[in-house]
Amino acid sequence: MTSPFRCSAAALRLPMAGTAATDAGFLLVEHPGPWGNKALAESRLVPDEARAALAAATSALGIRVQLIRRPGERGAPDAAFRVFLAHPASGRLDVQQLDDRAALADLDLALDVRGAGWQPYDGSLLLVCTNGRRDVCCAEFGRPVAQAAAAALPEETWETTHLGGHRFAVAVLTLPDGMSYGRVDPEAALRIGEAARAGAVVPAHLRGRTSYPPHVQAAEVALYEQLGVTAADAFVLTGDTTAGGQGVVTFRAGDGEHVVDVRAREEVPARQSCADLTTKPSTTWRASVRAPAGSD
Template identity: 50%
Template sequence: MTLCSGASRDQAESLAGTAATARTWLLLEQPGPWGSKALTGSRLDPVLGEHLEAAAALGVRAALIRRPGRTGAGGAARRVLLAHTAPGDSWVRTASTDDPRELLDLDLAALAGGDHGGFGAAHTAGPVALVCTNGRRDRCCAVLGRPLAGELAAAGHDTWETTHIGGHRFSPTMLTLPHGYAWGRMSAGTAGHVLAELARGRTVVDGCRGRSCWQRPEQAAELAVRQFTAEADVDALEVIGTTAVDAAVGSTTAALPTPGWLVTVARRDSRRHWEVTVAEGVSLPASPASCGAAALPQSRMAVLAVRPLLAAGTR
């Protein structure tokens, strides 16, 4: 079987604007095998699994994690990681539990808004790397993800294997916390560089799929501004407005395919703004979204323009 990641790499499919969307991540250690639908098919209490699966509707994305090498006994205390990814308010909290059903008592709406309610303790040991390795969901994640997770762990990085974080065809994929940036087509060298930069409070554009706290057009817009300005500070930018535009209405949007967006990105410490024109197109030739799937045109975010703006009140 041809790996879906090979087809995506061969056609140089764009990574920008492909990250899973979630402002808050809830990660539960679950040793042993994972099913294709991990939260409800991995020996986890079914009531808890369904509860965590439904959390996505509130803005909290849940996943299962395990240390590389599949160590850990099923009866041991489980690690729980909770992370919020908004710029200027990103954090990771960690705790251990002997009974994962305690997570049923979490206030998911509050967590989605960035209020951890004193859960656990602050994680201050640098960036956390989550590498997708769920081969039951997609073959690429096992074939490419597991070796990467092992290499990062061996190099001393705080690394976990994780279940689905989106984008099989960009394997090996990695999510970094607390900032919530997703990455694709990583090697041990490129991933190590990313983690070293994040530890210094800096991020890089190469290999980045976007920051998960934003929707896909906004992810692409933020990365485009970083490329346009060479801004590396991990929390320097925020999205302050997004307007949908119609290709058939108005001369300023006549060149846009439908749908399109005007995304306003700003520096958090000044009045500098940029308006980014983003359109949704397709990547051709057609390719599979995952191993074994039919070849289809894949959605992509195309940045058409980045325009500096003068903020109101600035002379």
Template identity: 45%
Template sequence: MSMCATVSRELTEPMAGTAATARTWLLVEQPGPWGADALFASHTDPETARALDAAAKGTGVRVALIRRPGRHADCHRPAGRRIFAAHTAPGRSWVRTTLLDDLAVLPALDFAALGAGEHGGLWEPYTGDPLALVCTNGKRDRCCALLGRPLAAELAATGAAEVWEITHIGGHRFAPTLLVLPHGYAYGRATAPGVKEALEAARRGLMVTADCRGRSCWERPAQAAELAVRRLTGERAAEALDVTGSEGAAPRWAVTVAHRDGRSWQVVVEQGTAEPPRPESCGRAPATPARMDVVGLTPLS
């Protein structure tokens, strides 16, 4: 049986506007095995997992588990687990971090404030290399393990980036998939050279449009619209563009994208279907997943 990533690649399925939506990411180090629903199918304490899931709902915060690439000790309660909170909105991107022995304190965080981009001095500012988060959860989709884990290991072996495996960032059929923080751009069909280029760009406050799925702080039509403006203008500064408005509903939106220099554009995005049918995940029946097509791009005075 063909893997879903192979079929998607052969069909040259477009990736713009397919990033997981999250204004803020809460990343929790949890070594050991992960199940398909990793927060609940891992060594995370079940009561803490339920409380975290409930606290994050509707706040714009997405909770994901992370671990270092390589073999993992099957440890239920490792000491000093690394935690990151990362807000991805343009002009307000930040990453805060800490080490925790007990995850039970996490559900008490102010998730509404974190989702709104207010950290309130939480933990310590993270000032290291951009975070490279590669989806490797084979229990969710085998493509993520077969393609993602070798990529994460190769990147980690270079020692040139802060590389983590992550449980789920959507779009299995685009594996290997990658999320780069602090700016929150997601990438698909990632290669080691491409990831290194994206990370070097992020160090300089830039982004790479090649194989980019979108910025996670926006809904899918806005992701596609912002990328369309970047391709039109050649703008690579991560914080240069913002989505300042979106009107309409499926299957058609008018999205306003503004540049910090005062220029702006109206981008018309239509929701189409990817033909012919293909599996959205390994083992699933073929389907026609939604795609975001830019059908108009007009400069505004």
């Protein structure tokens, strides 16, 4: 018998650095399910007018909407629910409680300042993509990871809808740092959750920082891997001359400036998800850290 096709297994040879979705911010809406392929658009809990207003507002601001639930949570929702607003570029994570899902249409979604109704959230979040309606890999492999992470990190761990890149399942996002991870197993999920709590990253599974474009993500991941540092705020982006698929990205760190050469590579067309029978091209990035000036 032929084994069913799994996009994440077929993509194991692909490098992950630079594959994170790029988003200015994240709005997380507590929503027990069920979730459709297009989770917000197909929500049975959010009124039509609120869905439309929220989709328009978040799209204009570059905010990704994620539905979230506690691992294993199903059934009718409570009247009150929480929403979180994250701005990874500033490291801010806010929360508020709502009693009516129609109120989602009126949220203050400003990212540069703390908007009305929001309160600081003192903690980190570990989001595990488990949206099986979007891709079977996310449910088949993601749910066991979410359950295992929740057993050790119950406050931080949430199941969530599509994070982008189910070929790299299990996909995980940490907030407020906005770090995207792939090929996460239960043990790695625990390390990632504990690292996020401590303001650190796990380079071995890192796809990139979601507030950066793909080539800058790849450059930063290369620095983490080569220099062996793990602090989430270890590097400050100072320059980017990338154009036409190649260039130079520069970061400042405590020990000086680091220069990374980046180059795009067009991959052989392949199936991008388990359900998609067509093949499509994709781009990955190669990054090389230059030796410091004056070194041998």
